[in-house]
Amino acid sequence: MKNSYETISAKIKNIKEEGSNSKLFTLERPRGFEFGVGQFVIVSLPGFGEAPISICSDPNDKKSFQLGVRKAGKVSSEIHNLKKGDRVGIRGPYGHGFPIELAEKRNVLLVAGGLGLEPLRPAILEIIANRKKYQKVQIFYGAKTESDLLFSNEYDNWLKNDINFNLCLDNPSGKFNLKCPFIEGLVTVLFEKIPLAPDPIAFLCGPPVMYKFVLEKLNKAGFKDEDIFVSLERRMNCGIGVCQHCAIGGKYTCKHGPVFSWADLKEYKGGYNII
Amino acid sequence: MTENQFQNFIKFLQKDYNIYVPVKEASEVVIKRIESSVDVEVIHELPLHGWKKFLMPSCHAMFNFDKEKLDYISPVVEAIHELPLPQILLGVSTLDLRAMALYNQAFEKDPWYQDIKKKTIIIGQSLAPKDKYSFWIEKFEEDQLEHLPFDIFIVVKPDNKDKYKIFTGSEDGQRLLDKYGDKNYEHADYVGPNREEGFDKRMNDVREAMKNKHNQKIWDDLGRRCIECGKCTIACPTCFCFDIFDTPTKEKNQGTRERSSTSCFYQEFSEVAGANPQASKNKFLKTTAERIFFWYEHHFVRMPDDYGVVGCVACGRCSKVCPVNIDIFKEIRKILGQLEVK
Structure with missing residues (x-):
């Protein structure tokens, strides 16, 4: 059985300041790693935890992919301490991106x-x-x-x-x-x-x-x-539609999203505001 | 089986398994490991805290890590499961079997759950609780058995000499009975959690009403009463939300990645990273009303939508443990429009 929580290792090829408090990480694209526009990965930094991060690079680039990370929480702050040549764990890509x-x-x-x-x-x-x-x-x-x-x-x-x-x-x-x-x-x-x-x-x-x-x-x-x-942004833990943190109505941001059609979201008649 | 044969069968099973069974204590029913000399009593009452910790530890290590490398921790080998395996869960009511059917679906591809499951024998029984919450419970009929996941099932017939009628639901169950030397059982193949006509109509009505007849007054009222203690989520046999987090050791770059059950009533459940995670803009379930709605929505909308299994087995545990007397059955009637919302 494939363990969904296992990560693959990706080497950091380049790091660059991009915006305030934010860095752009270029990572080696692991074999078989394909992603679509607007999908995200869960970055694993053992000792600190995991965080969902959008892929911000060209899906046509077969050699590398990029993650833009702003210092916002425990994991993203620690990602900022990484150096060129360091490795991070990746799982995903997850979800449905922009069509x-x-x-x-x-x-x-x-x-x-x-x-x-x-x-x-x-x-x-x-x-x-x-x-x-x-x-x-x-x-x-x-x-x-x-x-x-x-x-x-x-x-x-x-x-x-x-x-x-x-x-x-x-x-x-x-x-x-x-x-x-x-x-x-x-x-x-x-x-x-x-x-x-x-x-x-x-x-x-x-x-x-x-x-x-x-x-x-x-x-x-x-x-x-x-x-x-x-x-949409939500707290996420599993990334595969089980843990419930990112649920919106009957859907999961990690699995059915993070990109939703407004026609679908608008249909939701539940008890809280989605946006 | 007669009473005597049944007790002998249990003693036979004890040689190879740790056996857990619901036992009446002074104020409540608890699940206890049985000692070899004591006879087992199959009882009507439900254990207040169900069986979920036996199948999914409330907190367990998932991986050991060393730098960015993760090593799977098997619950069987490394005993992260606080209870020794292999185990037999004996005297599981049909309600709790239905909760297990849901867990089986939700954690179908979860290696930790499946590893524990492989080392577990489930013995169900037909007695139903008799208390003020029991009016939703269907009377037991043998035709329910093909929709319940078990290895062995005991139909209890208190007035018969052969008090226990035995069914098997798996090869493991058959193997144990064959090994014991009792061929006098029937087999009921598990065909899935639902009858042909789909799941429980009453529960489906709740799902429809939650989706299409939203009445904010119900949730505003619950939002005022609920104190967000999360006891219902602990007692509920189908609640399974979890967090994943890392616990480093003193050794540099080493430690464990862990999973722990959580509650959607906790503030941090929906918080995202930001300068101030507590700020309303960084929290997606902002009010108590939103949180309790989210809980109902998980059970009555998401669970049936995701797994084709109703997320409420009508055990009433959430109401029994609620410190502010929220009675789920009254709330369901309000959702269905059968009871006025004050």
Whole structure:
């Protein structure tokens, strides 16, 4: 019997500062390790525990994969102490990610708030790798301030690949020489300033409060619920739909999610707010 | 089997197994390991705390680790199971067998559970509890047996000379009886937990109502009464939520990864990492009402959806241990709209 809790070992090839309090880890891709856009792994650091982390790299890259980790808890803080050449345990990839295949031949809107850009970056990189498969692509990305920005050295490349990248900063410091133009305010501001491509499919990732307001905007803009996909965060222990920590209604964030169609989530008539 | 033959059979089993049986103590029924000289009594009453710790230790080591390498700890070899194996669980009621059917499904691919299971013989029995919570319990009929997971089952007929009618439900059960030299048993092949018509209609009604007829008043009321002690989750024979965590030893990079049962009523159950995990934005079950709803939803919605088995066996243990008198059967009637919500 395969033991679902066993991990495979992955070597850290590179570590780089990315955003504030956050690092980008490039790991050797173990043999047979295939992942889809928006899936996650459970990183095991014996002595400290395990934590679910989104894969943020190009699924087409067969040699390595990347994890962006912000210092937030016990495990993620310890991950920050790791050095190039160290090994970590990995299990997964888990869950259902963004249905990128549904975005083919369509206009695409990606909305990211803060760290929410991490699981959406694989979608951006896949779109660039197969640019002709997709129609007009727009990114709405909101961060607190310049120092929080993730992957800021890549925006040029995104723009070059005919991606309409739009940035807003909630609290710009003006201290950084940011090449990319931005609008001041929360991510919802972008909906007021930037015209949307007609009838797009939308992939969202950000904090719960962002969903509340962005979903209102999408609803107003006439998006169909089944064209909206959101990635959710929950506490997780097993990663395989048993331990119950990540349950939402009758579903598990680890197994049926972390990406859910808004049409499915909205159907839930239970006793608490999902987002 | 006559009473005498039955006692002899148990003494025969004791040679190779540790046998556990529910025993009446002063204030409650507890599960005890039987001594060789004492006769066993099969009783109506349910043990207050069920059998789950015998199949899934409440806390156990999963792996030894050395740097990033994990080594499986077998519950059979390393006795992480606090109770010695092999074991016989004797006198398990049909209610608790149904809870075991659910555990078998939930931990079907769990190596620790399966390892313990392989070293366990389950002997069920037909007597049902007789207390104020028992009105939901179906009267025992032999046609239920093919839906209950057991190795041996004893139908107790108190007025007969042959007081115990024996069924086997597995090859292990047959082997033990053959070895003992009693061929006078019938076999009931396990065909799965549900009858052809699906699971218990009353429980299915609760599931439908939970999903489609949400009445927030019920949960607000429970939210005011429940004190989140988590006793119901410990007493419940089907609750199985768990945490996984590491315990390092003094040796650098070494220690054990452990699994421990937990309760969805505990604050940290739904907390995620952040500068302040207690902050409301980092906790997904924010109120008592949300937590108790989550508990009911697990039993009446997720368990049947995930495993095709109802998550409540109507044992009433949660109500017996509840310090604020939440009676699950009254709450079920409220969910079904049969009882007014005040």
